[in-house]
Amino acid sequence: MIKELPKLNYAYDDLEPYIDALTMETHYTKHHQAYLDKLTAAIADTSLEDMELEDILMSPNSIGETIRTAVLNNGGGVYNHNFFWSVIGPAEGKTPNGELLAKINELSGSFDAFKEEFTKSALSLFGSGWTWLVQGKDGKLMVMNTQNQATPLTEGYKPLLALDVWEHAYYLKYQNRRADYITNWWNVVNWDNVAKMLA
Numbered sequence: 725m726i727k728e729l730p731k732l733n734y735a736y737d738d739l740e741p742y743i744d745a746l747t748m749e750t751h752y753t754k755h756h757q758a759y760l761d762k763l764t765a766a767i768a769d770t771s772l773e774d775m776e777l778e779d780i781l782m783s784p785n786s787i788g789e790t791i792r793t794a795v796l797n798n799g800g801g802v803y804n805h806n807f808f809w810s811v812i813g814p815a816e817g818k819t820p821n822g823e824l825l826a827k828i829n830e831l832s833g834s835f836d837a838f839k840e841e842f843t844k845s846a847l848s849l850f851g852s853g854w855t856w857l858v859q860g861k862d863g864k865l866m867v868m869n870t871q872n873q874a875t876p877l878t879e880g881y882k883p884l885l886a887l888d889v890w891e892h893a894y895y896l897k898y899q900n901r902r903a904d905y906i907t908n909w910w911n912v913v914n915w916d917n918v919a920k921m922l923a
């Protein structure tokens with residue numbers, strides 16, 4: 725089990741003006757850290773301490789009943805944010821290419837149509853949660869939402885891209901304007917890293 729948050733590969737202000745430095749710092753040092761602290765407390769002195777987080781999330785039945793909710797909520801929070809930071813970065817103006825683009829075209833017809841489908845899914849998410857591009861066991865891509873800190877891993881899907889749609893991800897800069905946050909967020913997606921997630 726991880727004991728510390730993975731270091732970010734960019735500075736808090738490197739995603740400006742699309743995601744502001746204060747949101748990045750608060751999100752990473754407060755929200756993300758809190759999930760790790762609570763996960764660490766929940767699994768203290770259990771065999772889960774010796775397991776990889778991904779393995780725990782993929783086999784929820786291996787978690788003792790009394791701590792299962794805490795482990796799934798906070799473990800999901802740790803995993804989802806680790807993943808989120810890894811697929812965003814300083815804006816480079818790139819778009820998907822190669823196998824990733826071929827699979828996106830297979831899913832939605834075009835990159836623009838995919839962005840529209842993904843955005844619509846994120847806008848339709850009621851309350852807090854995440855919007856994902858995932859790969860199924862058949863290799864095909866799919867857009868899905870998860871509620872709160874649930875992760876696609878638990879449902880057997882491999883995450884390729886994640887968008888945090890919790891208000892804490894955008895409220896300081898965008899207040900209630902989730903659509904503006906999403907429009908700007910596309911600029912900081914690191915498509916090279918998304919492509920590396922393909923099975």
Ligand code: MN
Nearest residue numbers: 755888890893
């Ligand atoms: Mn978050």
